[in-house]
Amino acid sequence: MLTIKTIAEMQAWAGASQRQGRRIALVPTMGYLHEGHLSLIRLARERADQLVVSLFVNPTQFAPNEDFDRYPRDEARDAALCEAENVDVLFQPPVDEMYAPGHAVYVDEDGVARTLEGAHRPGHFRGVLTVVAKLFLAVHPDVAVFGRKDAQQLWLLQKMVRDLNFPVAIAAGPTVREPDGLALSSRNAYLEGALREQALCLSRALREARRRFQEGERNAYLLRGAMLDIISAAPDARMDYIEIVDAETFAPVAVVNRPALALLAVRVGGTRLIDNMELSEGAAS
Ligand code: PAF
Numbered sequence: 001m002l003t004i005k006t007i008a009e010m011q012a013w014a015g016a017s018q019r020q021g022r023r024i025a026l027v028p029t030m031g032y033l034h035e036g037h038l039s040l041i042r043l044a045r046e047r048a049d050q051l052v053v054s055l056f057v058n059p060t061q062f063a064p065n066e067d068f069d070r071y072p073r074d075e076a077r078d079a080a081l082c083e084a085e086n087v088d089v090l091f092q093p094p095v096d097e098m099y100a101p102g103h104a105v106y107v108d109e110d111g112v113a114r115t116l117e118g119a120h121r122p123g124h125f126r127g128v129l130t131v132v133a134k135l136f137l138a139v140h141p142d143v144a145v146f147g148r149k150d151a152q153q154l155w156l157l158q159k160m161v162r163d164l165n166f167p168v169a170i171a172a173g174p175t176v177r178e179p180d181g182l183a184l185s186s187r188n189a190y191l192e193g194a195l196r197e198q199a200l201c202l203s204r205a206l207r208e209a210r211r212r213f214q215e216g217e218r219n220a221y222l223l224r225g226a227m228l229d230i231i232s233a234a235p236d237a238r239m240d241y242i243e244i245v246d247a248e249t250f251a252p253v254a255v256v257n258r259p260a261l262a263l264l265a266v267r268v269g270g271t272r273l274i275d276n277m278e279l280s281e282g283a284a285s
Pocket of ligand 1: 028029061150153
């Protein structure tokens with residue numbers, strides 16, 4: 001596995017691969033890899049000849065009061081995991097390589113990026129869209145793979161690719177869960193003691209919404225209420241939002257009569273977690 005740290009070298013490698021007719025897949029990550037990332041890496045492996053994983057904790061998607069400094073990092077372990085997955089290139093640029101002094105151009109979206117995660121984390125999606133656009137321009141992927149756990153991020157990246165005509169196909173991998181239902185996240189490392197158990201309120205709430213949906217409930221207000229009851233029962237859990245949106249437009253719905261997503265963000269102790277589940281006739285239980 002090659003480790004590349006500069007954009008110029010990454011672009012040169014990508015150009016050479018493309019001249020040889022090889023398809024490139026990219027899995028962007030912020031490191032501290034877990035099974036969720038590994039499942040995306042395996043999905044990407046099937047879609048291309050060359051596999052690049054980027055490892056970059058992107059400062060522009062964290063607000064000043066957020067956890068950029070304490071975000072979990074273990075670069076040696078990440079590299080070993082990528083090596084074991086037969087990753088061809090680990091792209092691991094330092095911060096001043098991605099954001100040279102004076103960097104001032106950003107990619108942003110004006111609608112959905114202001115709602116839900118964007119309303120609670122102003123500037124977050126501007127940081128995500130900008131860094132992913134820069135990664136695309138460095139790696140020249142034919143396909144890039146993202147997880148469905150970050151459903152709003154996935155929707156916005158698909159929109160960015162359409163609106164800015166990036167020649168990249170976006171593929172989505174399913175959320176990977178612990179056996180008890182907790183969605184895998186690098187931030188789960190913050191959950192200690194009783195908080196780990198309380199964090200199950202997110203997946204329990206979503207499963208309850210799906211159960212009621214499958215029994216015929218279509219009123220989004222009532223489905224959200226059922227989720228809120230479960231979150232409120234966890235003593236250290238505080239809801240940021242619970243919403244049901246149209247899966248295609250990401251607009252909140254009052255009646256679930258088309259494929260929808262139930263989404264929630266909850267602070268468990270000091271740890272902010274997000275999760276979502278599809279509500280549609282054919283969705284797996
Ligand atoms: O989902 C993430 O880990 C990050 O938001 C991403 C897409 C790697 C951009 O920094």
